[in-house]
Amino acid sequence: MKTKITGEIGNKTLAVDLEIDGTGAVALIGPNLTGKSLVLRCIYQRAQSRIGRPLQAPPDLICDVEREDYLAVYVDAYRVVNQLYETAMRERLEVIRESAKFIMDQVDDIEIRKAGDAIDRAAATIEKVVSDYQFMLNMKRRADDILVSEAVALLNELYDEWSRKAEEVRAEFRDIFDDFFPLVISATADGFTWTDRKAGASGRGLQHLSAAFSPALVALYAIYAYSIPQETYLLVEEPETHAHPLMAYFLGAYLRRLAKRSGGRLNVIVSTHSYDFIRGFWSEGVKVYVLRRIIENGKILLKVVGQWQGEGYVPGFSDIYKLL
Numbered sequence: 001m002k003t004k005i006t007g008e009i010g011n012k013t014l015a016v017d018l019e020i021d022g023t024g025a026v027a028l029i030g031p032n033l034t035g036k037s038l039v040l041r042c043i044y045q046r047a048q049s050r051i052g053r054p055l056q057a058p059p060d061l062i063c064d065v066e067r068e069d070y071l072a073v074y075v076d077a078y079r080v081v082n083q084l085y086e087t088a089m090r091e092r093l094e095v096i097r098e099s100a101k102f103i104m105d106q107v108d109d110i111e112i113r114k115a116g117d118a119i120d121r122a123a124a125t126i127e128k129v130v131s132d133y134q135f136m137l138n139m140k141r142r143a144d145d146i147l148v149s150e151a152v153a154l155l156n157e158l159y160d161e162w163s164r165k166a167e168e169v170r171a172e173f174r175d176i177f178d179d180f181f182p183l184v185i186s187a188t189a190d191g192f193t194w195t196d197r198k199a200g201a202s203g204r205g206l207q208h209l210s211a212a213f214s215p216a217l218v219a220l221y222a223i224y225a226y227s228i229p230q231e232t233y234l235l236v237e238e239p240e241t242h243a244h245p246l247m248a249y250f251l252g253a254y255l256r257r258l259a260k261r262s263g264g265r266l267n268v269i270v271s272t273h274s275y276d277f278i279r280g281f282w283s284e285g286v287k288v289y290v291l292r293r294i295i296e297n298g299k300i301l302l303k304v305v306g307q308w309q310g311e312g313y314v315p316g317f318s319d320i321y322k323l324l
Contacts, residue, residue, distance in 0.1 A: 001070075001233075001267070005035070005042050007061035008299075016061055016302045020289050022233065025259040026269045027281055030291035031316060035302035036271035040074065040235040043269065047072035047233065051135055071232045073139070075221045077214040077241035079132070093123045132217060133207060136187035136224065143227035151223040154261055155184075158254055159197070180246045183216040185209075187224075214242040215251050226258045226266045233267045240274035252280025260285075275317040282310050290315045 004019040018035050020026065022043060028036040041055050042063040052074030096119065103116040159181060166177035185194045185206075192206040194213070209217060218239045225234040239255065240248035259268045260283075272278055282288065288308040294301050308314055 001043075001066050003039060003043055003066075004064045005038055005061055006064075009060055013299055014302070015296075015299045018291070018302060018304055020304065021287060022269050023264070023267055025256045025281065025283075025286045026267070027278055027286070027288045028269070028271045028291060029273075029278065029288060029308065029314070029316065031293070033302075034291035034293050036291055037237060038302075040237065040269060040271060043233055044072040044074045044235055050074070051138055069231075071228060071230055072235060073221060073225050073232060074235045074237075075218060075239075076237045077218050077239060078237070097123045132209070133187060133192065136192075136220065139221070139224035139228065140187055143224050144229045145227075147227035147229065148223060150261070151226040151258060154257055155219065155223070155254060158250070158257065162250065176246065179244070180250045181215070181219075183213055185213060185216045185220050187220065211242040215239075215247050218251060219254060222255055222258055222268070226262055229265070231265055231267075233269060236268070236270045238272055238274070239270050240272060240277040243274075243277075245274075245276040248274050248276040249280035252277040252282075256281050256283055256286060275314060278308075278314060278317070282308075284310075 001022050002019065003022050005016050006018075008015045016035060016038065018039055020028070020039060022039075028039060030036060038061070042061075043065060044050060044052065044055060046063060046065045046068050047070050048068050049071040050073075051071070053076075055074065100116040100120040100123070104113050104120075107113060107116075162177070162180055166173075169177055179198065182196050182198050183194060184197065185192050187193075188204065190205050192209065192213075193202065193204040194206060194216070195202040218236060218241075221236070222234060225232050234255075236255075239251055243251060255268045255270065259266050270277075270281070272281075278288065289304050290306050290308055292303065292305045294303065294305070306315075
């Protein structure tokens with residue numbers, strides 16, 4: 001699906017001219033402020049069906065997609081660190097809802113009852129749009145159980161493949177290899193369940209996650225996105241968030257394989273600053289767009305300047321440190 005963003009921002013010294021093909025497995029690389037997030041938000045906002053937090057449209061920009069009959073799932077793994085604050089906010093929202101219900105039960109005035117009902121519904125809506133747990137339950141309700149099994153089997157297949165490789169490497173590397181994807185999570189009626197494969201430990205009932213769970217959270221979004229039986233675009237801001245380099249590499253390989261195995265049902269588009277993730281994500285047929293800020297006609301222009309084709313040099317990621 002072709003996506004194009006054009007226009008000027010603010011005082012018109014910043015122009016945008018970005019175009020990508022978002023089909024299959026796609027990565028966006030480039031420095032900060034080059035438009036990677038704009039592309040993800042464009043695809044998300046134009047979808048007929050969305051799972052994720054409300055996002056404002058890019059100001060003053062024209063966002064064109066070929067069509068809009070798809071589901072978009074937006075993931076920002078950095079937000080796990082906000083979950084403790086969200087827990088406190090949900091407690092206050094519950095107080096607001098209880099107060100609204102009290103008003104509706106005690107007052108006969110129809111207009112006041114309508115206002116109380118509106119407050120209750122608004123608080124319930126706010127609670128739903130701030131919780132990764134609620135998003136996961138929403139996705140799980142849409143998922144096909146057979147497709148969930150396929151996605152989990154693919155995770156286990158990749159995990160076992162790497163475990164076999166770990167047995168072949170020198171002993172001093174074995175412990176590092178063994179920690180590439182320690183945590184696996186799932187969403188249940190009473191919260192997240194978790195399993196530490198290396199330690200054999202597990203638990204359930206988590207309502208919020210620490211930063212250590214970020215890669216597992218991205219993997220769970222990917223599992224459920226794969227399992228929804230309609231064309232889906234999984235849009236991930238920096239999936240390598242809080243991940244060890246080897247874990248980032250593993251996650252890149254897993255997202256790529258899910259997109260390929262889906263046969264076109266799942267499209268994965270990521271913005272990344274990680275050399276390790278992009279090496280795992282890359283394979284023949286994967287599109288990696290290089291975005292830049294360049295000076296053109298006296299303006300700063302955000303544009304795609306080419307595609308990385310899997311060479312040893314990744315623009316902006318490799319060799320630059322030799323100059324420093």
